[in-house]
Amino acid sequence: MKKILLSALAATAVLTASADYADFDKLVSLPMDFNGKDLVNRVGNPGVLATGEGATAIDGFSGGAAQFDGTTWYEVEADGLSFGENDFTLEFLFKSVDGTLNGYAFMIGDNGGDWAGFEFKSPNLLFACKGGGTKSQAGLACLDEVVDGEWHHIVAVRDHVTPSLDLYLDGTLIDSKTDKTKPIEVVTPFYVGCNPTPSILETTPPFTGCLDEVNLINGALSMFDVEERYEDLTTTGGINNIVAGMENAVVTVYTTTGVEVARGAGNVDALVNGLDKDLYVVVVSNGSAREVKKFIKK
Numbered sequence: 001m002k003k004i005l006l007s008a009l010a011a012t013a014v015l016t017a018s019a020d021y022a023d024f025d026k027l028v029s030l031p032m033d034f035n036g037k038d039l040v041n042r043v044g045n046p047g048v049l050a051t052g053e054g055a056t057a058i059d060g061f062s063g064g065a066a067q068f069d070g071t072t073w074y075e076v077e078a079d080g081l082s083f084g085e086n087d088f089t090l091e092f093l094f095k096s097v098d099g100t101l102n103g104y105a106f107m108i109g110d111n112g113g114d115w116a117g118f119e120f121k122s123p124n125l126l127f128a129c130k131g132g133g134t135k136s137q138a139g140l141a142c143l144d145e146v147v148d149g150e151w152h153h154i155v156a157v158r159d160h161v162t163p164s165l166d167l168y169l170d171g172t173l174i175d176s177k178t179d180k181t182k183p184i185e186v187v188t189p190f191y192v193g194c195n196p197t198p199s200i201l202e203t204t205p206p207f208t209g210c211l212d213e214v215n216l217i218n219g220a221l222s223m224f225d226v227e228e229r230y231e232d233l234t235t236t237g238g239i240n241n242i243v244a245g246m247e248n249a250v251v252t253v254y255t256t257t258g259v260e261v262a263r264g265a266g267n268v269d270a271l272v273n274g275l276d277k278d279l280y281v282v283v284v285s286n287g288s289a290r291e292v293k294k295f296i297k298k
Contacts, residue, residue, distance in 0.1 A: 024089070024219035027080045028190050032212045033057075033064040039074055039192065047074040047192055051206075055193070058210060059256065061093045061151045061233070065212035070103065070205045073193030080218055081108050081190060083116075083158070084183040087220035090118060090127070090156040091229070093212040096147040103207035104195040106214075109186035111197040116184060118156055119195070120209065125174075127156035127167045132182025138165040138175045151212070153230055159220040166223075171230030173223060190216060239268045239282055239293055248286045255280060 029042035039047030052072030109115030126139035163179040194206040253262040
């Protein structure tokens with residue numbers, strides 16, 4: 001197999017909320033922050049714990065994130081999951097836990113009918129759909145490349161016009177297959193952390209790994225959209241835009257324990273250049289206005 005070169009979010013990564021794609025509606029948008037044992041949903045009903053003791057809240061790529069241990073999953077009630085022939089896009093961030101990354105991260109529907117899902121199944125990353133009895137699948141045998149404890153970005157697109165299933169990893173198209181599925185008609189929830197089909201659960205335990213910034217989008221993101229989104233996630237441009245838009249802005253960088261490690265004016269890249277690899281909080285302020293962001297220095 002040709003070894004793919006992953007940036008693995010290797011640049012300084014600004015922890016911003018998911019971009020608001022003007023031309024698309026979000027059917028589900030989960031920051032993977034916790035409200036008790038439920039997952040917050042920006043656009044609808046919360047994700048309700050279906051089994052287990054709940055995922056573990058951790059520091060995420062953006063705010064909080066969820067760490068799954070192979071015993072827990074959630075159900076998210078949402079409208080628009082019966083896609084028919086229409087396009088959709090699944091976007092999320094993930095990372096491995098102690099060298100482990102496996103199981104169904106997401107499932108819409110179940111194997112008894114039409115469905116769409118994303119699975120980490122050694123050695124593959126797999127995006128598959130089934131509609132009208134016909135299954136199509138895109139994926140690549142690159143799991144070993146991303147079991148590194150770092151955050152990675154996935155975009156999985158069903159484009160009915162091409163028609164294709166397209167899978168992007170860290171901003172790069174890694175596989176595209178002809179979509180031969182017929183209309184996908186499902187009424188069950190959006191499952192986070194498992195494939196709920198009983199026969200599948202017997203052999204494939206719930207997901208083990210970490211998830212953050214999960215979006216199910218009504219529409220097909222283009223390659224340009226995906227590249228732009230990845231750039232948003234992996235550069236300091238978001239903070240620099242805030243600085244540029246705030247007169248007399250002062251930038252202060254803190255550790256997550258509240259220790260100030262850098263302060264200055266202007267472009268933030270020079271401030272963070274000498275910092276150790278870690279998670280930081282940056283505050284942009286001019287005395288009357290204030291913005292707070294997080295970033296990971298890789």
